[in-house]
Amino acid sequence: MAKKAIRTRGAGRGPKPPSIYDVARAARVSVFTVSAVINNSGRVSATLGRRVEAAIRKLSYRPNLLARSLAKQQTHTLGMVVTDIANPFFPAIVRAAEDAAQKAGYSMLLCNSDDKEDKEGLYLELLLSKRIDGIILNKTPGQLSAFRYRAGLALLPRRPDAVLVTNYLMTVGFKSAADEIGLRCPEDFALVSFDDYPWLGCFRPRLTTIELPKYELGSTAVRLLLERIQGKRSRAITVNLPPQLRVRESCGFMLHSRKESQTVMVRSGVL
Amino acid sequence: MAKKAIRTRGAGRGPKPPSIYDVARAARVSVFTVSAVINNSGRVSATLGRRVEAAIRKLSYRPNLLARSLAKQQTHTLGMVVTDIANPFFPAIVRAAEDAAQKAGYSMLLCNSDDKEDKEGLYLELLLSKRIDGIILNKTPGQLSAFRYRAGLALLPRRPDAVLVTNYLMTVGFKSAADEIGLRCPEDFALVSFDDYPWLGCFRPRLTTIELPKYELGSTAVRLLLERIQGKRSRAITVNLPPQLRVRESCGFMLHSRKESQTVMVRSGVL
């Protein structure tokens, strides 16, 4: 895998990229004409149009989006703040969001708040200063999460019959702790986790999971945000996405009658 | 988990944020003075300094980074192009890169090339247009990868003794295929994979892996890039990061003598 670092333009060094004025001069027209051609707004005669396009190619001109953003007062950029992209919960969501943004002509600035409120705050400030058009914020729960990351482990010595863990990383932590104590899953305790991943099906015990529609979550978030940015919707709305139950051996259904396993139900938004 | 979409400023609606001129007026000073205070460059008398800071707070002024970037010809932004953030190989790298960037005062624009050369090209163009200061590019291998995503599966009917797969997602695919055929690991074949993850230790078969130092990879990439951007280094250099071998049961060492398992060696850059 080739990983390449590209310095786009040394600090002050290297030739400055051509501006719209350079193109205008080369094509012997005004900047208005060039601008009209680039955005194909306004009618430009075929002759001038060709001259401009030739000049653009010749100089390999590339519009400066910074300047455009400053003039138009919109950056076509979204900020996305997640607690930690390295947490397997987020990549699919971020991916979906970036996809949706890209399709609509928006770029995505990624920030990791690390579950720290001060860091989150600084990032929000920064994004606002960058005049991005909108923010997708995965709000940090703050103090709360610290109590959640160890609560499960305290449960272990009590030999629970069944455990439902609400995210994958905590499930891994819990399972590891159970391994150390010598508790087996599903023989000694049943385990159900939130979040499904492609690899869960081929390692034992195969986890029973409640999968949140991560991709849909990310793309819906961006869709709603863009609707508001573009004025198509004025008030915030809430969208409920139905989760999915994926039954595998970790919940112990193999140990019981088949009939029982059929009674499991999941309803949208209720979990 | 609260996910919140924030519209930073409706298209054309809402009050315009105050500019440096508004602050200057409110503080009865010139824009120079305000600028000097913000960047604490140049000496400003204590009196005016206080007046400016009061005005900044009163108006809750926030410098427009777009305008600053345009004036200073640098955006303090890096572009990062990966094939797919949802591939578990990348999140740690991206996280590391973002960390390093943030510490140095840079933001990170994330792009998914999806392993498509045209999409990669479009993103590079876009990043250049945005006048970002540098790019971290995970070059797509193009056509090559298509042959790699199925080659392993063709191998299966030949009953290999051992398989080394060079990334995790392919390992999952291979293992699933083996499951279907009824080949067991490590009894029927030994398996070693690239990439280690926290959950590999608590599901069976526990994978033997060669872990690339992903976090270090991402942060080093940004470090080297910033060194070049800031003119501290003029030529590209190559850094070798040592991988790590993590022996678990999938390679079958439990089935053989302990002595054999001790002879495994990994050298930096050789794999």
Add this chain to the structure above:
DNA sequence: TTGTAGGCGTTATCAA
């Protein structure tokens, strides 16, 4: 120490 004015690269208004 502080202010003035021009430049950064666009878009947009208003004449021509």
Add this chain to the structure above:
DNA sequence: TTGATAACGCCTACAA
């Protein structure tokens, strides 16, 4: 259809 020219919001010589 085109062309000047003023924003956009900041930095920064150069003057005062």
